[in-house]
Amino acid sequence: MKRIPLSLILIVSAFVIQAKTLVVYYSYTNNVHNIVLELTKQIEADIVRIEPAEKGLDYAANNYAIGSALISSIRNNPTDAAFYPAIDQVNVNLTEYDCIIICAPLWWSNMAAPLQTYLFHNGEAMGGKKIGLIVSSASSGISGVEGDARRLIPEGDFLSPSLWIRSSQTSNAASMISQWLKTIGYDAMSGVEDIRTDQNIVKYTIFSISGALVAKDALSMQNLEKGLYIVNGKKIYIK
Ligand SMILES: Cc1cc2nc3c(=O)[nH]c(=O)nc-3n(C[C@H](O)[C@H](O)[C@H](O)COP(=O)(O)O)c2cc1C
Known part of the structure; x- marks a missing residue:
């Protein structure tokens, strides 16, 4: 049986698509x-x-x-x-x-x-x-x-x-x-979640809307400005 990495489960469960x-x-x-x-x-x-x-x-x-x-x-x-x-x-x-x-x-x-x-x-x-x-x-x-x-x-x-x-x-x-x-x-x-306060997640790969990698760990995440980002192909809004 194929094993799904725990970090992926945590990321997917934490991010939801932004509703309009x-x-x-x-x-x-x-x-x-x-x-x-x-x-x-x-x-x-x-x-x-x-x-x-x-x-x-x-x-x-x-x-x-x-x-x-x-x-x-x-x-x-x-x-x-x-x-x-x-x-x-x-x-x-x-x-x-x-x-x-x-x-x-x-x-x-x-x-x-x-x-x-x-x-x-x-x-x-x-x-x-x-x-x-x-x-x-x-x-x-x-x-x-x-x-x-x-x-x-x-x-x-x-x-x-x-x-x-x-x-x-x-x-x-x-x-x-x-x-x-x-x-x-x-x-x-x-779908707005203040994901920066989620202590369970230690690993992130977050891209700006233009495709630049902007954060990949909890520390760099703290500095992100309010806005729309892409996380694993999903849109999220960080407030
Ligand atoms: C035609 C009209 C009827 C109103 N009828 C009531 C009413 O029955 N009871 C009430 O408490 N206020 C009534 N108001 C007051 C408004 O509900 C209130 O001033 C509201 O804040 C107006 O919002 P607006 O400034 O965005 O138009 C009435 C106002 C208008 C213009």
């Missing part, structure tokens, strides 16, 4: 935008911002009348595309992503209407993917937004719990996001 994450969000008064800026300081992700086709609308005027009308229209006709507000075209290939983090403002206890439009048209293509949800509201609880996400992405593999950041907590978003990423096990799920 997309952050999709809408933001009217930029609270969610600021949350996304903090989030993407902490994870590697592509970002898509949804924009309504009709520009310059004041969703907050007259006690949020326009926002209220848009939400009522969707609530009364959730399966009809004509009742969702038009949005600008979004060019993103969802098949490239394993994880999608949706960052949404809450409007009248529901997901902000323009983001619902995007998910109405693309939720099916998100089936089977890991779905994370971050919601910003002034004070209302987020269960209605979670319900919208599950309705619009019926086959999504939702990460639990969602993260609720009140608008008054936006400046604390960094620590709330960092705690949330730990709670949902984001690093393990996305």
Whole structure:
């Protein structure tokens, strides 16, 4: 019987292929935008911002009348595309992503209407993917937004719990996001491993993306910068 070297078993078990994450969000008064800026300081992700086709609308005027009308229209006709507000075209290939983090403002206890439009048209293509949800509201609880996400992405593999950041907590978003990423096990799920802390492995052969040998023992590994590397033909991300 052929024997597999122990070092190879250790290396293969320690490295996983990096999964790809997309952050999709809408933001009217930029609270969610600021949350996304903090989030993407902490994870590697592509970002898509949804924009309504009709520009310059004041969703907050007259006690949020326009926002209220848009939400009522969707609530009364959730399966009809004509009742969702038009949005600008979004060019993103969802098949490239394993994880999608949706960052949404809450409007009248529901997901902000323009983001619902995007998910109405693309939720099916998100089936089977890991779905994370971050919601910003002034004070209302987020269960209605979670319900919208599950309705619009019926086959999504939702990460639990969602993260609720009140608008008054936006400046604390960094620590709330960092705690949330730990709670949902984001690093393990996305394939990000801090392999430098793994004491079991003593032998490495790590190449840069351009093919240069950059580390082959624990000591040289300590000096590697954050980034993408190739280990035995697999992509890994060192943070
Ligand atoms: C049309 C509209 C309706 C809203 N409805 C609620 C609500 O029912 N409850 C609440 O707590 N906040 C409500 N808000 C406040 C937003 O959820 C909150 O300000 C959020 O942080 C906005 O995110 P943004 O700055 O990214 O747009 C509403 C805001 C708008 C514009």
